[in-house]
Structure formats: structure tokens, C-alpha cells
Amino acid sequence: MMLLVPANPLRPRRPDDHFAPEAHAARAAGIDVAVVDHDALTRDDPQRAVTAVPAGGIAVYRGWMLHSDQYGAFSDALAARGVTLRTSANQYRRAHELPGWYHRLAPVTPTSAWTTSAERTAFDQARMQLGTGAAVLRDYTKSMKHHWHEAAFIPDLTDPTAAWQVAARFLELRADDFTGGFVLRAFERFTTAEVRTWWINGACALVGAHSDTPDDLPPAGLDLSTLTPLVAALDLPFVTIDLAKRDDGIWRVIELGDGQVSDRPTTISPHDFLAALGAGVP
Template sequence: AAYRRAHELPGWYEAFTGLTPRSVWRSLSAGELLPGPAAGLAEDLGSGPGIVKDFVKSRKDEWHEACFVPELKDVDRLAAVVGRFVELQGEFLAGGVVLRAYEPFVPGGEARVWWVDGEVARVTAHPDTPDRLPAPDLGAVGEAVRALDCRWVATDMALREDGAWRVVEVGDGQVSGLPAGDDGEALFRALLGPSAL
């Protein structure tokens, strides 16, 4: 239960409301189609661009085809992107379909913040941008992590164009990747606690 709470968006979203892009979702099994038009799911997000993903992953490498929707009110485009996303995920669709309001982030990569027992254990580069290490403002994020009540959590944070640091993803620490060249020793020491030093 703790793994899903930390790793799947519906499990962590409420604790991070206001710190992460607005999101809506519908549970869906692999191979299943949305029971109604994707536009119905998008209604609560209003107009503007959006992102399609499942409870864990997006298909950002197929940005225009299966991830980004320039206007959520464009029902044909939304249906095409959601349909292609579900098709490409196939048997690997995790939990269902999520629509998120798009927020523009500045170039420069993401930071991955590792939390142990609700406290920052380490800040690393994101595995996708191992050569860049932004310094996020953790502000209210610690409170959200503690509210989640999971022992080992990773939060991916990115700087929005207006200067606000945002939580892009939350993950269970045991399956979140480290950047290339990081052996994880410092992180594992934090998990073991002071007696391991």
C-alpha cells in the first residue's frame, strides 16, 4: 500500500495539491479503452495545454504524438493523443490515464530530492539530466512528503517559468533511479540511520 501511495499519482496527488500541476485521472486496465470521451475527463482542467500520462509514466519521447495536447478543449486532438498513448503503453499501462495541466518549465533540468522519514536525505540531478543539478526551493514540499507518510520517497522538481519550484513527479525511493555515476552510498547511509556511520 505504501509503495502505490508514493509511486502512483492518485496515491500522492492530494498531499501535493498546490505544489504540482492540476491533474485528473481515470483507472483503466491495460488494453481497455476509456469508457467515454477523453474530453469528459478533461472538463475539470478547463482550457489550455495538457499532458497525458498513466499513473506512473509519460511518453515524453513521443511528445507531440502521445504526451502533449496543445488545447484540452480540442476534443479530436485530445482523443488522438490519449488513444495513441494508451496504444503505445499497451500491456505496460500503469493504473490508468492521467491528464495534467501543462506548466512551462525553464530549461536546466530537474532535481531529484530524496526523502527518508520525511526529511531531505539528498538532492541529486535527475537521471535524464545527470550533468545538471538545480537547487530547488523545498519550502512546503517537506510538509507534503510527511503527510504522505512513506519512509523513502523521491520527488522530481522543476523550475516553472514564473520562478516557482514545482513537484513534477513523486516516486517510491526503492525504484527511483539515481543519475549516472552515483553509486547511492550516501543515500543508503541515510536509510540505515546514524548507527550505520
């Protein structure tokens, strides 16, 4: 396995500071490390992005988030050098975008409806499909939870004007980063910080805090028996699943993401993280 991490923008032969601890841990574990130019990837110049990657082998990316199309171009550029990403472009999209994983995890995550555009007519159809009550708004890849009342929380799905005001503000804030379409998720009340679980080839490899709340450690003995067969059925090589306890005591899936672009909390050491990743990926 080879680990690919973003290059430091000021010292392009070195890993980006954010991912340097994982790069150092990988090298200490005997895993080859190469850097990629993240800025070139986002400028649609994937060939330039991978010029420092040695030819041949299987690679895992650990870096900043990429749009699905950018990841696909990244995969193709690496393939031209004989390097195969452990997560294919199709698998990345299915993990990175909610419609790719929702149906498999529907029993354990809030009920959702989505659009394929940013049009108000489509938004209203999804809103009515979801029904009554409150909802949380996002697009295929991200919410604006830090703008909760203005661009995320819809108190009443039956109020079309107020709901669209939230959607319009969401569109304004997401701007060119808006991905896929609107997603409306039925609002559920949660009583804990989120727990981030890391899954390799359908098996849970690590359980830790969410990167936003690294000191809120998960409870011991978290029961994942219901979730495990659902994740295995997704057939995705490396994902994270964020969980929180609902006010009735049931743990629910808040988000599934591709593990390559999910942030590691500081309370999981890079050495433990790379040991789990190295054990699960050939």
C-alpha cells in the same frame, strides 16, 4: 536493514550490473545484501523470486520498477520468510501511482484529473474537468515524454478529436503496461532540468540531479520549506520527488515516486546514497 537487489540474469548469485555499485557500497557499510529474481517477480512467481533471501529482518528493495500488484505479491512472499519490507504494499502503491499522492501535493504540482479506465467517455470527462489550455497526458505511473507530440502533449483540451488521437497513441505505446487510467496534467512551462530529491520518513535526505540529466546539478540551497510538511503528511517511508522551476521562478513537483524503484543519478555516489539510506532506515 537488508538491501534487496535484482540478480544478474546470467550470473544469478550476483547483483544485476546496474545495481552492483549500490550492493558493493552496502556491503562496505556493513549492510547485508541479498538478490531477488526480478524476472520471476514479473512472471507472477514471487516465491521463486525470493529463494535466495535469508529469513528474518527488515528489508529495503532497490531494483527495477514493479507494478503495484507485483510488489504486493513480492511483499507477501518475503513475509512468508519472516522478512518485512520497510515500504508496505499499500505505501508502495500510494507512492507509485499518482492518485495516491496527488491530493496532498496539489498546491505544489500541476492541476490534474484522471480516469479509472481507458474508455474514451471517461477520458473526455477528465478532459472537460481539467478545463481549457494545454495538458500533458500520462497514466497512473508513467508518461510517454519521449514521444512528446504524438503521445504526451495535448495542445488544446477543447479539441476532443485531437486530444483523443494523443490518448489513442499513448494507449498503443503503453500497451500491456498501461496502468490504472489516464491522467491529464495542466501544462506548465519549466526553465530548468529536473532535480531529484530523496526523502526518508518525511525528511529530505539527498538532493541531486535527475537520472536522465545527471550532469545538470541542482542549485545550491534549494528551498524545500514549503514542500517538507506536505511530504511528511504523506507518511511514506522512502520516496523521490522530482522538481523543476516554472517560468515564473516557482519550483514545482513534477513527479513523486517510490524511492526503491527510482534511478540514482551517476553524480550521486553509491556510498553517499547508502549512507543516507542506512541512516534513515533502521
